[in-house]
Amino acid sequence: MPAPEIRPGRPQDLLRPEVLASLRNLELVARAAVDGLRAGLHRSPEFGFSQEFAEYRAYAEGDDPRFIDWNVYARTDRTVVKRFLGETNSHLMVLLDASASMGFGGPPLTKLRYAQFLAASLVFLAARQHDAAGCMLFDERVRDYCPPSSRTGQLHRVLHAIDAATPGIGTRFDRPFEDFSAKSIRRGLVAVISDFYCEPKELIESARPLAWQGQDVILFQVLDAGELEPEFDSNVLLEDLETGAAVEVAAEYMRHVYPDRLRAHIDEIKHAAAGIGADHVLVNSSESLEEALRRYLLFRRRRQ
C-alpha cells in the first residue's frame, strides 16, 4: 500500500485509518483530531463553556470580594458579583470494550485500535474543555478503571490506560456496567465504545441503571468494513474470535443475507438505545475518525 500523503496544515489527514495505523502516539492522534475538528468547525469559542459568563447577582455578605464587578459598580454604584458556567463543569467517562471480537478488522486498523483512537480523542477533547475525564476497559469483567478527574496528569493516565488495552475474551455488559454504576456518583457523559455483538435486550437491561442515574449515554458501535460488507468468493469456515466456534458459511449468504442481518441488528441496538434515552453512533473503522468526533460534538450540543 502506498504511503498516505499528509498535507501540511491539515491535521485532519492524520485521522484517516491508513494514517492512524502507522501512528503509535495516542496523544498526537487525539490532539490532531481535536485541533483539526475545531479548525474545521470554526466555532471554537462556543465550546469553552467552563469560563463562560452566566449572570450578575447582588453582592451579599459572605461573597468573595474578588468576584465583585468593579466596572458595574463604577457605572451604577451597585456592588454585584459575576457568576460563570464553569462552576458546573461536566465529566466524561469512556467505557471501552476490549473483548476478543474487537480484535477483528483491518488492515489497516483493528476495531479495537480504532476504538482506542476514538476514546483518546474524546478524552483529549474533554480535557481541553476542563472536563473531568476517565475510562473503564472491560470484556467479561472490568479490566482497568481510571476514575474521572480533571487534575494535572489525568489526561496522560487515561491515555495510557486506553493505549494499554488488548483484545481479551468474551463480551458482557451487565457486570461491568453494574460496577460502573456502583462507582459513579456524579452525573455526566458516558461514552460506550463497542461492537455490541450482544442481544439488544441484554444491552438495554445493562445500560438502564446508567440512564436512571441521569447519565448521558452515547453508544459508539464500531464495526469493520469486513463486517459491514463482507467479501468472500467461496464457502468459508469462520471461527468466532470469542467462543472459538467454527461455522461454515456460504459465500452467497455472506454477500447477500449477512449484511441485511447485521443492519437489522444495528437497528435493534439503535432502537434499544433510544428506549433508554441514549444516543447511538455507528462508526465504520475504515472511515475517518473526524466523522465520529463530529457526531459526538453534535450530540454534546444537543444535550446542553
Next chain:
Amino acid sequence: MGFVAPLFLVGLLGVALPIWLHRLQAQSAERQPFSSAMLLESAQQRVHVRRKLKHLLLLAARIALLVCLAIAFAKPFVNNPPAVMAATESGTHLIAVDVSASMGRDGVFADALAAAREALADTPAGALKQLLAAGGDITPVTAPAVEQEVHASALTTLEPDSQRMVFSELMAAADRYAEVLPKPVSLHLISDFQRSAMPSRFADLGTRHLSRLILHRVEAGVSPNRGIEFIRSGLPGGASEGQQRIVEVGVVGAAGDTVELRLNGETVARETAAEGTVKFGQILPVDGDNRVEARLLGTDAYAADDIRFHVFEQVPPQRIPVLTADQRGLGFTYLANALASGGSFAALPMRVSEFDPRVLSRYRLLLVEDLGVIDATLEAALTEWIVAGGQVLGFAGPRTASLERLPVGGQSIVPAATRARQRGFASPARVDGNHPLLARTEGWFNARFREVLPLQVGDNDETLVTLDNGAPLVIETPLGRGKLLAVTATLHDRSNDFPIRAVFVGFIVEAARYLTGTSNLPRAFAAGEWFSLAAAPGGAGQVLDPDGNPLLSLGGTARVRQVRLRQPGIYSVYTPNKEYAIAVNTDVRESQFVTVDEQVLADWIKLTTADVASPVVAGGGGAAAPAAPGSKMLELWPWALLLLVVLVISESLLGNAHFAPQAARE
C-alpha cells in the same frame, strides 16, 4: 513372509513426514477468524467435510507411497506358495542325509549320496520332494519341488560336518516340516545309524505328521578305527606346583602308531603309542594359556578323531593363607589338600599365635580352621580388612562352640544349655544351586552331620546350605566390600563326614575361586556346542575361530551372549579383561561306530507309522509351525514397485486436485 533387507523398513519412519505436514495444514485449514458468529448461519453444503476427505485421501496415498517404497527396498518374499503345495498329488518325500562327523569315513558319504539319489529316483514323479542335511543342525538344502533334478544336483553340495547328529532332533525337525507340507509325508533317512546317535528315550523318536519312514543304512567298511579319545595335562606325580607339566593322550586302536604332540604351534614330542595312554613328560609350557594339539600320524578311514585339541592354563598356584592352631592337624590337612586339588591354589599355613594381621594386605582370601580362635584384637583387624575387600572362609571349630557370638560375623550362638539335643545325623536338605559358589558342587546330600554350631541367622545373612533339621550349614555374610563365608560344622571327622566327602574338595576349590574372583571358564567343547560369553569375565567379547576369523560383528561383541562352535580346533576368546583359548573337538561319540540293531530300526519304523495323526490339510500349520524353511521363495518387490507407480499417479492427481484454485474447486 520375510524380507531380504529388513533394515530398509526403517524407511517407514518417513511416513511421519506427510502426517506432520498434513497435520500442519489441517491446523490452518481455511479457518478464518471472524468477530462473532452470532449472526452467521451454517451452510447447507458441508464443503469442508468433503475437502477434509480429499485431504485424507491424499494423505493416505502419500503414506502408502512411502510404505511401498520402503517395502520394495526391503525386498519382501513369501515361502510355500499354496499353488505349489496344491500341485502335488502324491504327497511329499523328505530326503534326509546324515552329514554328521561319522559319515566322513572313507567311502561312507559317497555311498550315502548314492543312496539318496536312489531314494529320489524311487519317489513318484509327481510327488513333492525336499532335501534335508542332518548334522548338528537339521537344515533344508532345497525348497519343496517336484523336479527331481533340482534335488539331485543339490546333493553334490553336501559334505559331512564335524558335529554330532541325534536322531530325536532329526525326527522332531522333520515333523515340523511335515506339518506344513502336503500330506502324506514320507521321510527317507540315509545314515550310518550309529547307536550313539539314538536318544535316551525311544519315545523321543515319535512324530505326529510323518506318515512313513524309510531307512537307508549305509554300510561302512570293516577296517578298525584308531583315534585319540582325550588329552589330559597335569603336574608330574607328587608335585603340587612347578613349571613342568605332563600331558597324557588317550588313544584307541593305535598301538604302534606315532602320536605327535604340538604345544603352542610347535612340535614338542613324538611318541609311539601303546594301547591306552601315551604320556609326554617334561613339557615346558608358557605362562598363561597353552594350546595342545595331539595328532596320530598316518591315515585311517576316519580322520576326524586322529587329531585332538586341548587347552590348559599355566599359572603358579595362588597362595591362600590358612589360619590354624595346628598345621599338622587333620583340619589343616583337609583344607590344604582340597585347595591343592584344583591346581590353582596352595595353602599357606599361619599359626594363630604367630599371626600378624598386617600380612593380610597381601592376600584376598583367608581360610580359618576354627573361627573360635579369633580374639578381640584379631577380630577388629579382620573386620577392617574384610570391610576393605578381604574375604574369609571360616569353620566353626570346637573353640567356637563355647562362644556366645560368632567372631567377625557377629551372629548369636544359641547357648549350650538351651540347645536341643541332636539325635542321629542331619544331612543338607536345601542347597542354593543358583549361587555361583554352589552351582558346580555336587554331593551335598550324601554328607552327614552329627553336630553343627546353632547360629541365629541375621537379616543380612544369606543361608546357602540348610540341614534337614533346619540348622544353617553355610552362611554368607557381606561386610563392606568383602564377605565372610561361615561353615557351622567343624573340620573334624568325629562330628561329621563332610571333610572326607568329595563335595568338600569341590566346595573348597569353588569357594576359593568364588572368593578370590578367579575365573573358571570351561575350556573344552564338542563341535556344535554353544559357548556362553556370559560365563566369561565381563560377560562379552569377541570369539575367533581356529582360522582366526571373528565370529561376531563389532556390535555383536557387546550384544551376543552365546556363540556356536561349529568346527574343531582352538578358538580364541577376547574379553575385556583377558584372552582365553578354548579347545573344540569332534564329539568322541562320533567315533563309536556300533550301529543300531535291525530290530530297533524296525520298531522305529513302526513307531513312526503308528504315531501318524489324522491327515492335516496342507498349509494348516499353526503358529508354532516353522515358516516353511527352504521352501521356494516368491519375491514380492516387483509387485510393490508396480503398486508404487500406481500410487505415484494417484498422488499426483489428488495433489493437483488439492492445489487447484479454490474458485475452480467450488
